[in-house]
Structures are given as C-alpha cells and as structure tokens.
Amino acid sequence: xxxxxLFLGCIIPNRxxxxxxxxxxxxxxxxxxxxxxxxxxxxxAPGVFRSFDKVTWLTLAARNIVLSEQMxxxxxxxxxxxxxxxxxxxxxxxxxxxxxxQVNKHLGxxxxxxxxxxxxxxxxxFLSKEFGPDKVKxxxxxxxxxxxxxxxxxxxxxxxxxxxxxxxxxPVFFDELVEALGAKSIDYEDKMxxxxxxxGVRSALLDKxxxxxxxxxxxxxxxxxxxxxxxxxxxxLQLDFGQVEIKDKFGHEYNIPVLHYSQLxxxxxxxxxxxxxxxxxxxxxxxxxxxxxx
Amino acid sequence: xxxxxxxxxxxxxxxxxxxMQCGTCTGSCPSGRYTSLNTRRxxxxxxxxxxxxxxxxxxxxxxxxxxxxxxxxxxxxxDGILTLRTESVHMGLMLPDHRKVAGLVIDKGHxxxxxxxxxxxxxxxxxxxxPETVHKYPDALEQVKKLVEVTGFxxxxxxxxxxxxxxxx
Ligand code: SF4
Ligand code: SF4
Numbered sequence: 256x257x258x259x260x261l262f263l264g265c266i267i268p269n270r271x272x273x274x275x276x277x278x279x280x281x282x283x284x285x286x287x288x289x290x291x292x293x294x295x296x297x298x299x300a301p302g303v304f305r306s307f308d309k310v311t312w313l314t315l316a317a318r319n320i321v322l323s324e325q326m327x328x329x330x331x332x333x334x335x336x337x338x339x340x341x342x343x344x345x346x347x348x349x350x351x352x353x354x355x356x357q358v359n360k361h362l363g364x365x366x367x368x369x370x371x372x373x374x375x376x377x378x379x380x381f382l383s384k385e386f387g388p389d390k391v392k393x394x395x396x397x398x399x400x401x402x403x404x405x406x407x408x409x410x411x412x413x414x415x416x417x418x419x420x421x422x423x424x425x426p427v428f429f430d431e432l433v434e435a436l437g438a439k440s441i442d443y444e445d446k447m448x449x450x451x452x453x454x455g456v457r458s459a460l461l462d463k464x465x466x467x468x469x470x471x472x473x474x475x476x477x478x479x480x481x482x483x484x485x486x487x488x489x490x491x492l493q494l495d496f497g498q499v500e501i502k503d504k505f506g507h508e509y510n511i512p513v514l515h516y517s518q519l520x521x522x523x524x525x526x527x528x529x530x531x532x533x534x535x536x537x538x539x540x541x542x543x544x545x546x547x548x549x
Numbered sequence: 550x551x552x553x554x555x556x557x558x559x560x561x562x563x564x565x566x567x568x569m570q571c572g573t574c575t576g577s578c579p580s581g582r583y584t585s586l587n588t589r590r591x592x593x594x595x596x597x598x599x600x601x602x603x604x605x606x607x608x609x610x611x612x613x614x615x616x617x618x619x620x621x622x623x624x625x626x627x628d629g630i631l632t633l634r635t636e637s638v639h640m641g642l643m644l645p646d647h648r649k650v651a652g653l654v655i656d657k658g659h660x661x662x663x664x665x666x667x668x669x670x671x672x673x674x675x676x677x678x679x680p681e682t683v684h685k686y687p688d689a690l691e692q693v694k695k696l697v698e699v700t701g702f703x704x705x706x707x708x709x710x711x712x713x714x715x716x717x718x
C-alpha cells in the first residue's frame with residue numbers, strides 16, 4: 256500500500272473539523288502511513304471551477320496533486336467533491352498530453368511540474384480495497400448496534416467510466432464497511448439519489464437544492480433509522496445544516512443525526528462522540544449521542 | 550467569437566447528435582423533479598443554436614451523473630453540460646453566488662474559508678486553530694494567487710462588463 260497524503264479540502268477543516276480529527280485517529284488506528292498535505296488549497300470546487308474554466312480547474316487541481324507527488328505519496332480525499340475534482344483532473348491530465356503541457360506551462364510560474372505519478376483515492380474506496388470489511392472489523396473495539404441510512408453520494412462512484420467501483424445502481428462496498436462496525440444498513444426509497452448540493456446548485460439556488468434534500472430526508476425518515484452516514488462533508492452539510500434550513504423554509508422537521516464514516520469508525524474504535532465532534536453538528540440529538548457513548 | 554454548441558462539444562470530443570430523445574435522462578434527473586431542468590430538452594436545444602448558452606437550466610444540474618450513466622446512447626451528458634457552462638461563463642454569464650465563491654478561492658485559496666466559530670471548534674477539539682492548508686502557509690497562498698492570475702481566471706471573474714450585467718439582473 257503506497258503511503259498517502261491527507262487532502263482536507265475546505266468544508267471539513269473549516270466547517271466540520273471533527274471529521275478531520277476522526278479521520279486522523281482512524282488512519283493512525285489502522286496503521287496507515289499518512290502525512291499532512293501542507294499548503295493544499297480548495298480542490299478546486301468542481302461545481303464552480305470546472306464550470307467556469309477548464310484550464311484553471313486543472314491547474315489548481317494539479318498543484319494539489321503535485322504537492323503529494325513531491326512527497327511520493329498518493330492523495331487521500333475524504334470528500335466526494337474533492338475526490339471527483341482531483342481524480343477527474345488527474346485522469347484528464349494523464350490521458351491528454353496537450354492539456355498537461357498547458358497546465359505545466361502555468362505551474363512553471365510557481366516552479367512546479369505535474370508528472371502524473373500519484374493516484375487520487377477516496378477513504379471509502381481505499382478502506383474497501385486496501386483493507387476490506389473483515390480487517391476493518393478486526394480493528395474495532397465496540398460494535399455499534401445502530402440502524403443506519405447510508406448515503407453514498409454521487410462522485411464516489413460516478414462517472415463510472417473514470418471509477419472502478421462496480422455497479423452504480425446497487426453498490427454494496429460502503430454498506431459492507433458500515434456493517435463491519437456492527438451497524439445495520441437499512442434500505443430506503445431512492446437510496447442512490449443525490450443530496451441536491453452539487454454542481455453549484457446549493458450555492459446559487461438554495462431552495463431548489465433543499466427540495467432535493469427534503470425528498471431524501473423524508474425517505475430516510477420513513478425507513479426509521481438512528482442516523483445517516485455519509486462519505487462527503489458537502490452531503491453532510493446539506494443533510495445536517497440542511498435540516499435546519501428545511502425546517503425554517505418548509506416547516507418539515509426531521510432531527511436525524513448525521514455522521515461521516517470516519518466519525519462512525521472512530522467511535523467504533525473506542526473514541527467518544529465528543530472526541531470526533533458529533534456534538535458540533537447542527538442537529539443535536541442528545542439521546543443518540545448518549546447511545547454512542549456506550 | 551462564441552462557437553456554435555455543436556462545434557464546441559465536438560472540439561471536446563463530445564456530441565449530442567446521437568440523442569434519440571428517449572427521455573431516460575429526464576426520468577432519472579433528481580433536479581428536474583423540482584426545477585425547470587428538462588435534460589432531454591436541454592440536449593436537444595444544444596443541437597440547435599447558441600440560445601442554449603443563455604438557458605438557466607444549465608445551472609440547475611447537480612452533476613449527479615445519473616442521466617449519463619443511464620443514457621442508452623452513451624452520451625456524455627454531464628461532460629457536455631459542463632462544457633456548455635464554460636462557454637456561457639466566458640460570455641460573461643455567471644450567477645452572482647458562483648462569482649462570489651470563485652472570488653473566495655482567488656482571495657483565500659478556499660471556497661469555504663475558516664471563520665471564527667470554526668477556529669473555536671477546532672480549539673475545542675484540541676486541534677490547531679488553522680488547518681495545514683493555504684490558511685497556514687502564506688507562500689502556498691501566493692502560489693494559488695499567481696496561478697489564478699496567469700490562467701486568466703481573475704480577469705474572467707472580475708471582468709468589469711460582466712459585473713455590470715450582474716447588477717442589471
Ligand atoms: S437518455 Fe440519452 S438518448 Fe435518451 S434523451 Fe437523454 S440524452 Fe437523448
Ligand atoms: S447530472 Fe444533472 S442533468 Fe443529469 S440527472 Fe443529474 S442533475 Fe439531472
């Protein structure tokens with residue numbers, strides 16, 4: 256397993272730092288050789304940057320990848336947006352020498368050069384492929400008897416032409432990682448549906464974006480779960496803070512706790528919900544947090 | 550000169566011309582249930598003329614890729630939508646909130662920069678107040694600023710003409 260650098264992105268360090276802390280605890284707990292990716296920037300945000308200017312998107316993404324190449328490490332992301340942006344950019348640059356030349360001309364201005372020697376990983380596919388549910392199970396101290404609504408999000412598995420995660424209609428690799436922690440992944444209607452945040456829709460058309468989240472939350476509520484588990488801080492924000500906005504705007508109240516998989520895994524490894532910032536979410540469900548204390 | 554959309558897509562190795570208007574994309578679209586976005590219609594309109602660059606539906610796509618995965622003709626619908634958006638932006642058409650997000654990256658290197666509440670949260674969690682990103686390393690931020698300058702991005706986002714267009718909306 257090649258060593259990795261930890262790419263934080265924007266939302267995790269700057270809005271949900273508990274997920275950052277949980278991820279580092281988990282990487283240490285699993286004995287993964289990781290290092291900070293010092294000086295990284297926004298991935299950049301695919302919705303806006305990729306839509307605005309392709310070469311700028313590729314150049315900023317390449318700079319982040321080069322920082323990791325310089326450390327001879329693969330890039331480990333913990334966000335579907337960062338993964339989508341960096342993996343797709345890496346893919347384009349590796350396969351299009353003309354584009355790579357253009358990007359390298361710009362990177363030359365800051366004495367950098369993209370080589371294409373690093374892979375971009377996402378923590379869920381990384382754990383699934385490099386460890387697998389059985390080894391993850393061996394690493395936990397405390398099985399969590401929870402009913403979980405799993406949200407894969409979109410860019411972890413799509414576009415499938417640039418991913419290697421099997422079916423996009425009925426994937427199971429993430430469910431397996433959740434069930435390795437003793438939890439039960441509950442099926443719900445339209446499970447693979449988008450949370451509505453991506454593509455710049457949340458930032459520019461908030462109400463429309465929240466209508467998509469509202470539909471998702473309703474289906475989850477109907478399934479009767481203890482919490483939502485995701486793989487992406489933007490989905491996390493949309494489903495956590497989004498519940499506050501949906502209550503304000505549409506009067507629908509759900510009060511469903513939301514956790515990133517790193518947080519769930521850290522808790523199963525023996526950390527407290529406060530250690531990994533579950534209590535810093537917008538949806539504060541004391542009863543649930545109590546159960547996590549075990 | 551703004552390119553015809555068919556030509557623009559072709560130059561990116563994409564085409565919408567093989568679309569048979571089956572509507573699978575529209576039926577799969579989570580956004581279309583709540584917005585005016587009709588993916589099938591958008592694909593058709595991109596085959597016609599430059600009006601598509603002004604179509605606000607371009608910006609209602611969450612890039613979830615569901616349509617692209619299911620299209621029986623294998624059309625790279627989302628890649629196409631992103632390409633059309635880019636052309637539209639280069640014509641000066643940007644949603645004000647997107648311009649703001651772009652501005653944050655230009656100034657701070659993060660689309661979602663740190664704020665006081667989260668400096669506090671980080672401290673409460675026993676972490677450094679600032680993450681190991683451009684927030685902590687001014688030289689790294691300078692690199693980002695230099696790059697958005699040389700790619701022409703700063704000019705694209707802060708272009709005076711489009712600023713006026715925004716106020717006029
Ligand atoms: S699914 Fe494909 S072929 Fe069918 S209408 Fe949409 S773009 Fe056209
Ligand atoms: S990628 Fe965009 S157009 Fe396609 S289904 Fe998703 S939201 Fe609709």
